[in-house]
Amino acid sequence: MKFANLFRKELKELLTPSTIITTIVMMFVLVFAGNAFGGIIEDSVEQMSVMTICDKDQSQISKDLIKQLTISEVDEETGAVISYDDSLVKLVDIQSEDYAKELERLDVNNAIIIPEGFGDALLNGKECEIISISKMSSSATLSNISLNDSAVESIRQIAKTLYIANKGISLEDIAKSETLVTVSPITIVADKSAPVSSTLISSLTSMQSMFVPIVVYVLIMFSSQLIMTAISTEKIDKTLETLLSAPVSRLSVLLAKMLAAGTVAAFNAIAYMIGFSQMMGSMTSELPSGIDADKYLSELGLTLSFSGYILLGLQLFVTVLITLSVSLVLGALAKDAKSAQSLLMPIIFMAIIPYILSMVMDLKELNPILRIIVYAIPFTHTFTAAENIMFSNMGIFWGGFAYQCILLVICMAVAVKIFTTDRIFTVTLNFGGKKRAKKNKTLSENE
Amino acid sequence: MSENVLEVKGLSKMYKKGVYAAHDVTFNIKKGEIFALIGPNGAGKTTTIRMISTLLTATEGDAVVAGHSILTDAAKVRENITYLPDEAGAYKTMKGIDYLDFMAKLYAPDKNHAKEYVERAKEICGLGDRLFDKIESYSRGMIRKLLLSRAVMSRPALAILDEPTSGLDILNALEIRRMIKKLAADEGMSFLLSSHNMLEIEFVSDRVGIIAKGNLLEIGTPEELKAKHNAKNLEEVFEGMVKNSEIC
Numbered sequence: 221m222k223f224a225n226l227f228r229k230e231l232k233e234l235l236t237p238s239t240i241i242t243t244i245v246m247m248f249v250l251v252f253a254g255n256a257f258g259g260i261i262e263d264s265v266e267q268m269s270v271m272t273i274c275d276k277d278q279s280q281i282s283k284d285l286i287k288q289l290t291i292s293e294v295d296e297e298t299g300a301v302i303s304y305d306d307s308l309v310k311l312v313d314i315q316s317e318d319y320a321k322e323l324e325r326l327d328v329n330n331a332i333i334i335p336e337g338f339g340d341a342l343l344n345g346k347e348c349e350i351i352s353i354s355k356m357s358s359s360a361t362l363s364n365i366s367l368n369d370s371a372v373e374s375i376r377q378i379a380k381t382l383y384i385a386n387k388g389i390s391l392e393d394i395a396k397s398e399t400l401v402t403v404s405p406i407t408i409v410a411d412k413s414a415p416v417s418s419t420l421i422s423s424l425t426s427m428q429s430m431f432v433p434i435v436v437y438v439l440i441m442f443s444s445q446l447i448m449t450a451i452s453t454e455k456i457d458k459t460l461e462t463l464l465s466a467p468v469s470r471l472s473v474l475l476a477k478m479l480a481a482g483t484v485a486a487f488n489a490i491a492y493m494i495g496f497s498q499m500m501g502s503m504t505s506e507l508p509s510g511i512d513a514d515k516y517l518s519e520l521g522l523t524l525s526f527s528g529y530i531l532l533g534l535q536l537f538v539t540v541l542i543t544l545s546v547s548l549v550l551g552a553l554a555k556d557a558k559s560a561q562s563l564l565m566p567i568i569f570m571a572i573i574p575y576i577l578s579m580v581m582d583l584k585e586l587n588p589i590l591r592i593i594v595y596a597i598p599f600t601h602t603f604t605a606a607e608n609i610m611f612s613n614m615g616i617f618w619g620g621f622a623y624q625c626i627l628l629v630i631c632m633a634v635a636v637k638i639f640t641t642d643r644i645f646t647v648t649l650n651f652g653g654k655k656r657a658k659k660n661k662t663l664s665e666n667e
Numbered sequence: 668m669s670e671n672v673l674e675v676k677g678l679s680k681m682y683k684k685g686v687y688a689a690h691d692v693t694f695n696i697k698k699g700e701i702f703a704l705i706g707p708n709g710a711g712k713t714t715t716i717r718m719i720s721t722l723l724t725a726t727e728g729d730a731v732v733a734g735h736s737i738l739t740d741a742a743k744v745r746e747n748i749t750y751l752p753d754e755a756g757a758y759k760t761m762k763g764i765d766y767l768d769f770m771a772k773l774y775a776p777d778k779n780h781a782k783e784y785v786e787r788a789k790e791i792c793g794l795g796d797r798l799f800d801k802i803e804s805y806s807r808g809m810i811r812k813l814l815l816s817r818a819v820m821s822r823p824a825l826a827i828l829d830e831p832t833s834g835l836d837i838l839n840a841l842e843i844r845r846m847i848k849k850l851a852a853d854e855g856m857s858f859l860l861s862s863h864n865m866l867e868i869e870f871v872s873d874r875v876g877i878i879a880k881g882n883l884l885e886i887g888t889p890e891e892l893k894a895k896h897n898a899k900n901l902e903e904v905f906e907g908m909v910k911n912s913e914i915c
Contacts, residue, residue: 459756461755462755464769645717
């Protein structure tokens with residue numbers, strides 16, 4: 221009985237409404253993320269099921285090769301083709317070498333060009349080249365699922381079979397067939413292109429999409445915790461009352477706090493930018509294979525210019541200011557240290573949702589309703605800022621920045637309103653402790 | 668200028684419609700006088716004090732501190748008062764001396780005055796070398812002495828002390844009471860105290876206001892109140908009033 225009594229008490233202490241709310245919200249976040257991921261994967265799979273091919277060769281070999289790519293069903297026992305599905309291959313005509321424009325005109329993200337002379341070269345056992353073009357619109361992991369790699373592999377296999385079928389089966393021919401088809405990769409970002417594999421570029425940008433959000437998340441949480449602890453401690457210790465009864469205006473007290481917090485935010489933003497530029501430098505230095513990744517990233521516009529860094533730093537600064545002003549208000553309304561901790565929840569959720577989503581998917585590809593919800597979270601624009609600058613999505617960047625600036629003004633106005641009125645002493649927020657807060661408020665009002 | 672340092676006229680604070688935390692409170696404090704508001708928890712002492720300290724806005728009435736209205740001239744009021752909240756703390760990561768310096772600079776018109784305030788606070792608090800230690804290492808009594816010295820270092824027209832000795836042991840409480848009496852007697856400082864410790868108030872105050880349920884019920888010297896209610900001490904005065912008017 222004594223143990224049960226102790227257990228009940230401990231459980232009550234731990235299982236507060238705030239912990240229950242946190243768990244439920246986290247569950248919804250995961251469900252929401254799952255649905256969003258599902259949608260993106262579905263779209264990618266749909267796109268992946270169609271290969272876009274431009275046959276400039278128009279030889280029997282290239283036609284046979286494309287025909288082989290349309291095989292949809294094979295007898296497992298005999299290996300005989302049961303059916304073909306022409307919709308598996310989309311034949312297009314790529315007229316110019318401005319591949320960015322061509323892909324945009326064709327409304328596709330990937331294409332393979334079989335150049336003129338491909339068939340002859342294959343029949344003569346000479347090296348034959350195909351061009352694999354991939355367009356990247358985001359550095360998020362799921363957005364770069366491309367069909368080209370598997371298509372190229374299929375072409376290699378089919379070309380090998382066709383070569384052997386034409387030349388007869390000798391060990392020399394089989395060995396030669398392995399190296400016949402070479403791939404000339406082209407990666408496109410916005411209106412720029414570079415002769416480099418999209419897989420390589422994707423892996424480099426994925427590193428950014430993994431690391432950058434971590435840094436942003438830590439920065440938001442650090443700033444939030446910093447100011448919330450400071451202000452709630454000041455209120456709980458009643459040093460705020462002492463300060464506000466001194467011959468200084470309340471606006472000065474608030475401005476001093478915001479300015480100090482802003483200075484810390486600026487310091488954080490600068491430190492972040494230095495770290496980020498160093499990280500980018502290390503990531504894009506020459507790779508062991510001799511590929512100058514820095515050059516290609518630069519050609520594709522995937523490195524930040526000085527003005528890019530300035531824009532990124534500016535947005536980060538505004539983000540931290542929003543965090544600080546929201547935290548300042550929440551901290552000022554905290555009843556006690558425990559409730560101050562609970563009040564961090566909204567900040568955590570506002571940071572963790574875009575953090576997870578932006579890391580794995582291109583938010584532009586979300587369905588409109590989900591996109592509005594995610595873009596309404598102010599920190600979303602910070603998590604996607606670097607990517608938007610690099611991928612030339614400047615409309616989205618500036619829209620997000622303007623939205624954040626408006627929010628900042630609103631948050632500051634609320635902070636001023638609370639600090640310059642009785643609310644700073646009479647209103648308390650206490651997630652999960654309504655009854656206790658109500659009781660405490662009544663007591664404090666009557667004192 | 669009137670002889671009164673503080674004139675409170677019909678001061679009221681209503682949080683919800685019709686529910687007053689303080690209602691029609693009227694009293695005054697003369698120069699060099701120690702005036703105490705006594706009453707049970709939730710009586711309206713802190714609300715009244717917070718209104719006079721310009722922390723809360725009054726719903727009705729006014730208070731005039733050294734000729735300045737809390738309604739129309741709050742900034743000037745703050746120049747003439749200091750406020751020590753109940754169970755207040757100080758910035759724990761600061762050293763005691765740095766805290767005094769920080770607060771002195773808020774009250775002083777220039778650096779020289781700030782320096783003078785700090786010297787005076789050092790003398791009053793009697794913390795000696797401990798002032799150079801961080802406040803987080805201080806005992807409750809030491810913090811209270813530090814805060815009290817902060818509250819009086821600028822020689823304000825009115826020092827407002829909410830429960831000045833709450834939570835302190837007998838020796839520390841006695842020391843602080845004596846300090847308050849000395850400052851009033853020697854330097855002519857005026858004090859507005861609040862407490863629910865009737866014996867402390869009887870010892871330290873010149874006049875007392877008994878407040879309950881937001882209403883100021885009686886004002887007088889401890890002797891007058893004791894005589895009027897035929898009681899041996901203020902506790903008995905208060906007990907008698909409770910029985911008569913159910914003010915708790």
